[in-house]
Amino acid sequence: MATTVRETTAETLTIGGHTFASRLLVGTGKYTNNETMVRAIEASGANVVTVAVRRVDLDRSKDESILHHLSPERLFLLANTAGCYTGDEATRYARLAREAGFNEFVKLEVIGDKETLMPDVIGLLDAARTLVAEGFQVMAYTNDDIVTALRLEDLGCAAVMPLASPIGSGLGLLNPHHIRTIKHRLSVPVIVDAGVGTASDACVTMEQGVDGVLMNTAIAEARDPVAMARAMNLAVRSGRLAHLAGRMPRREIAVPSSPESGVLDT
Amino acid sequence: MSTRTDKIEITLNGAPRRFESGLSLESLLKRLDLDARTVVVEHNRTIVRPPALGDTEVQDGDTVELVHFVGGG
Numbered sequence: 001m002a003t004t005v006r007e008t009t010a011e012t013l014t015i016g017g018h019t020f021a022s023r024l025l026v027g028t029g030k031y032t033n034n035e036t037m038v039r040a041i042e043a044s045g046a047n048v049v050t051v052a053v054r055r056v057d058l059d060r061s062k063d064e065s066i067l068h069h070l071s072p073e074r075l076f077l078l079a080n081t082a083g084c085y086t087g088d089e090a091t092r093y094a095r096l097a098r099e100a101g102f103n104e105f106v107k108l109e110v111i112g113d114k115e116t117l118m119p120d121v122i123g124l125l126d127a128a129r130t131l132v133a134e135g136f137q138v139m140a141y142t143n144d145d146i147v148t149a150l151r152l153e154d155l156g157c158a159a160v161m162p163l164a165s166p167i168g169s170g171l172g173l174l175n176p177h178h179i180r181t182i183k184h185r186l187s188v189p190v191i192v193d194a195g196v197g198t199a200s201d202a203c204v205t206m207e208q209g210v211d212g213v214l215m216n217t218a219i220a221e222a223r224d225p226v227a228m229a230r231a232m233n234l235a236v237r238s239g240r241l242a243h244l245a246g247r248m249p250r251r252e253i254a255v256p257s258s259p260e261s262g263v264l265d266t
Numbered sequence: 267m268s269t270r271t272d273k274i275e276i277t278l279n280g281a282p283r284r285f286e287s288g289l290s291l292e293s294l295l296k297r298l299d300l301d302a303r304t305v306v307v308e309h310n311r312t313i314v315r316p317p318a319l320g321d322t323e324v325q326d327g328d329t330v331e332l333v334h335f336v337g338g339g
Contacts, residue, residue: 027339037337052338055279055331056305058298065304065334082338092311096333099313100306167339194339216339 013212015189016105016137016158018076020047023206024236025078025191027216031225034069040219041075044229048076050107050214052083053097072102078139080107085120087127094131105137105158107193107214117167121148125155132156141193144178146185153188160186161193161214164205168217170197172204179208199228199235206239207247274326285324292319294330306333 013020025048031037041049051066070077079097084090087110094106110127112120119142131138137158142148144162152160162182165171172195173179183190189211196202196215205213213236222228272287285294291314295302307314308331314322324330 028337029339031337050339051335053306053333054336056298056300056334058279058281058332065301066336067304067334077335079335080338095313096306096308097335099315100304100333100335214339 013189015139015191018103018105020076021045022047022233022236023212023240024202024232025050025193025212025214026219026229026232027214028066028070029216030220034066036225037220038069040225040229041070042229043226043233044219045233046075048078048214050078050080050216052080053093053100076103076105077101078103078105078107080141081109081127082107083111084109085111085123087120087123087130090123090127091130091134094127094136095134098136103137104135105139106131107139107141107161108157109141119143119163121145124148125151128152128155128157139191144175144182146178146181149182149186149190153186157188159189159191159211161191163194164192164201165195167194169195170201170218170221171195172197172201173208176204176208179205179210183209183211196232199231202232202235203239203242206236207242209243212236274324274328276324276327277329279330279332287326289324290320291322291324291330294324295319295332298332300332304334307331308333 013023022045024044024046026041026044026046027050028037079101081090081093084093090110097106108127110120110123111117128138128140132155139159139161140152140157141161149160164173191212191214192205192210193214196218202213219225219229273284274287275282275284291307302316310329
């Protein structure tokens with residue numbers, strides 16, 4: 001049995017030809033300071049970290065790029081297009097990110113509604129088509145709709161990233177059935193992105209059989225982000241192992257665990 | 267020669283800024299104390315790569331965006 005466990009924990013995640021040891025991907029936003037962020041990323045064991053593209057703040061004389069705190073030799077930097085509301089805007093950000101970054105990968109986000117931050121799937125599909133044609137490895141943040149997920153795969157996205165629940169909500173996995181459906185139907189990696197609130201959410205998400213989980217707020221806004229990052233590392237691995245182990249069936253009736261024979265006479 | 271001392275006005279990261287004419291993008295970054303290795307320059311909606319920054323002169327009315335990576339999810 002020990003051999004089986006070793007084999008399963010040694011498995012890796014491959015996206016667009018890049019192989020990563022960890023199935024946990026983390027964001028770099030919302031931390032109170034860079035030192036906590038660096039320690040939390042370390043504790044999470046994540047190999048892929050997301051960053052955003054923004055204007056340099058010209059009024060603050062020493063506004064540092066986050067690259068001063070993240071080592072591109074040790075971490076795979078995944079630029080996002082967060083904050084974009086049209087496909088054109090997202091493609092512009094993606095091109096800027098490619099110039100600033102170190103790889104062809106982009107986490108494509110096209111937001112359709114300010115209040116819920118739900119994706120604009122029409123803008124998303126347009127932008128994905130354009131960026132794939134330009135040679136990007138597109139990891140598309142989307143809702144948990146199977147039809148959109150299939151379209152994104154057809155367009156050539158490197159990964160499809162359905163949400164667990166709205167960005168920054170911490171509501172956890174609201175529709176496990178939709179996520180399982182997407183995982184069953186797609187061939188490209190499925191990374192659940194957004195909505196995880198605590199370790200049990202990450203574990204349940206991985207138990208659905210998805211290839212990975214991406215989170216930011218759940219770690220950054222925890223009272224102790226470094227401890228939560230460690231908890232997420234364990235939860236993702238635990239959920240993955242549970243998925244591979246294969247859970248027992250759900251039953252509507254009780255079945256005793258101890259033998260019913262050999263009981264003493266009353 | 268008179269144009270060399272003229273001022274130009276550009277839109278820099280969304281705000282109007284005045285500089286002397288004849289300024290290259292490379293000089294602009296130096297003036298702002300920015301490192302071309304961590305900043306991406308978009309000049310009139312076109313990305314200008316570091317090797318071309320010295321050869322690209324900023325003209326009156328141009329739009330320049332200077333972006334970099336920040337924390338994000």
